[in-house]
Amino acid sequence: MNNKEIDQHLGQDIPVVIFCGGQGTRMRGGSATKKELVEIGGRPIIWHVMRIYSSFGFNRFILPLGYEAQQIKSYFLHYEAMSRNFTIEVGQRKNRVTYHGEEAHPEWQVSLVDTGLHTEKASRLVKIADYIKAKRFFLTYGDGVGDINIQAVLDFHLAHEKLVTITAVQPHHYQYGTMEADINGQVSLYEQYPRLPYWINAGFMVFETAALQQIQNGDDTALETGVLQEMIRQDQVMMFRHHGFWQSMDTLKDATELEEIWQQGAPWKTWENNKR
DSSP states (O other): OOHHHHHHHTGGGSOEEEEBOSOOHHHHTTOSSOGGGOEETTEEHHHHHHHHHHTTTOOEEEEEEOTTHHHHHHHHHTHHHHHSOEEEEEETTEEEEEEOSOOOSOOOEEEEEEOOSSOOHHHHHHHTHHHHOSSEEEEEETTEEEOOOHHHHHHHHHHHOOSEEEEEEOOBOOSOEEEEEOTTOOEEEEEESOBOSSOEEOSOEEEEGGGGGGSOSSSOOOIIIIIHHHHHHTTOEEEEEOOSOEEEOOSHHHHHHHHHHHHHHOTTOGGGTSOO
16 A cells, blocks of 8 residues: 555544634724634634644644634533533532533544743744654635635645645735726726735645654744745755635634625535535
């Protein structure tokens, strides 16, 4: 059995690392809730990210925590109680909870690891390295969703045998329309919210665990402007082009838009098609 077949057969052994230690400064002005816990369709955005991976059979998650770590710890500590009916017995040294009904939920394993308040992303990876226990891992952000084919990303990664794969999207210009005109001002083209010509990092990355050897100990090693730049110079980074839906949630306006999309039938709801 080759590496590709092993990963497909034992997909649950590839962990999913989700960054959720940042301060979310663009969101903080309008919400005391940690950004990853802002709800879309009654569930935190990080739950949606986890369900995307889970729908492809990847159910082991590692969350490097930092700013407001207690909010995320509290969410998962009370996860079952807040999502199911139960009877609780209290008094006489008892505090027993009985849950009712079938648990229609994948079996997740979630490791929550405090990696420091001001730690840079790459340094956070070093701090959770002992939890990975696999040849490779998925890496993403806790605030972006899309109809990403996770298995296709993994297959692409295994085929090129480089250290890193980054899923990329071509964003639309959602704020303005663009025009083309001749020297006299005669407009020949107007396009509302055009697709921009460049590709951006959408998260949904795959890393070989060997890449962690390039990250020095400490708290100040950046990922996007540090480690990834070095690996690009080493020809170790590949781009997986995603042509479907993707959107991040950086502001409350983004959260409102995602809520509207959810109500209309969220394209990132891949777990409806992939029953795992």
